Amino acid sequence: MKTLVGIDFSLNSPAFCILRENEFTWGSLTRSDRTEESLKKNTKKPYHILSESGADHYVLMFMGKDKMPEEYSERERIKIDYFQQLVDEFWVEIESICAGDDIIVAMEGLSFASNGNALIDISMATALLRKKIVDHTGSENFYVYSPTSVKKFAYKGNAKKHELYNSLIEREFPETNLGSFTSILDENKGEWITGSGNVNKPLDDIIDATWICLFLYDSISKKD
Numbered sequence: 001m002k003t004l005v006g007i008d009f010s011l012n013s014p015a016f017c018i019l020r021e022n023e024f025t026w027g028s029l030t031r032s033d034r035t036e037e038s039l040k041k042n043t044k045k046p047y048h049i050l051s052e053s054g055a056d057h058y059v060l061m062f063m064g065k066d067k068m069p070e071e072y073s074e075r076e077r078i079k080i081d082y083f084q085q086l087v088d089e090f091w092v093e094i095e096s097i098c099a100g101d102d103i104i105v106a107m108e109g110l111s112f113a114s115n116g117n118a119l120i121d122i123s124m125a126t127a128l129l130r131k132k133i134v135d136h137t138g139s140e141n142f143y144v145y146s147p148t149s150v151k152k153f154a155y156k157g158n159a160k161k162h163e164l165y166n167s168l169i170e171r172e173f174p175e176t177n178l179g180s181f182t183s184i185l186d187e188n189k190g191e192w193i194t195g196s197g198n199v200n201k202p203l204d205d206i207i208d209a210t211w212i213c214l215f216l217y218d219s220i221s222k223k224d
Contacts, residue, residue: 027059084128
């Protein structure tokens with residue numbers, strides 16, 4: 001089977017999950033006004049534990065987050081520069097991991113829960129990423145799934161973040177390293193799932209990307 005890439009894309013914390021030769025690699029790019037050192041400082045949190053678990057399987061990338069100017073034209077100019085930098089840095093890491101492979105990429109369609117400028121911004125950045133993907137893979141190797149379809153595959157159509165987390169712990173994928181990742185999730189779920197049911201960054205996005213990759217694998221397998 002070709003190398004499979006699941007992408008959970010956002011403006012502040014896009015994540016990917018790559019299945020290559022029965023081995024998973026997970027990655028995220030965090031855009032924050034906090035430094036990398038600050039995010040990794042808490043030894044109980046995902047940034048520290050994943051970075052200590054092995055760079056071969058967990059790729060953590062970071063970008064600064066500057067305050068946007070008030071003036072409309074200047075703000076729009078800076079945003080497009082930022083979108084291009086975000087997409088370039090995110091995609092080049094995927095290309096590096098998958099160097100020389102034939103790849104199939106999947107991501108979710110846009111969520112219309114966002115409105116106004118937020119929806120316009122994520123649409124613009126997503127278009128830049130999709131162009132890179134299709135230029136690399138061809139449109140025949142690019143899949144866009146509805147968020148509800150992925151959630152139904154993972155647990156149920158309106159699954160919350162903590163439910164996707166716990167459902168992934170139960171998922172088995174023999175002869176791969178998925179179990180090593182889910183063991184980390186299981187060991188730390190008391191710390192990483194909050195009282196309100198949210199999941200610590202960047203795990204929420206990495207888990208979403210993992211489910212997209214698993215859904216892609218399931219879909220491709222059924223065609224073979």
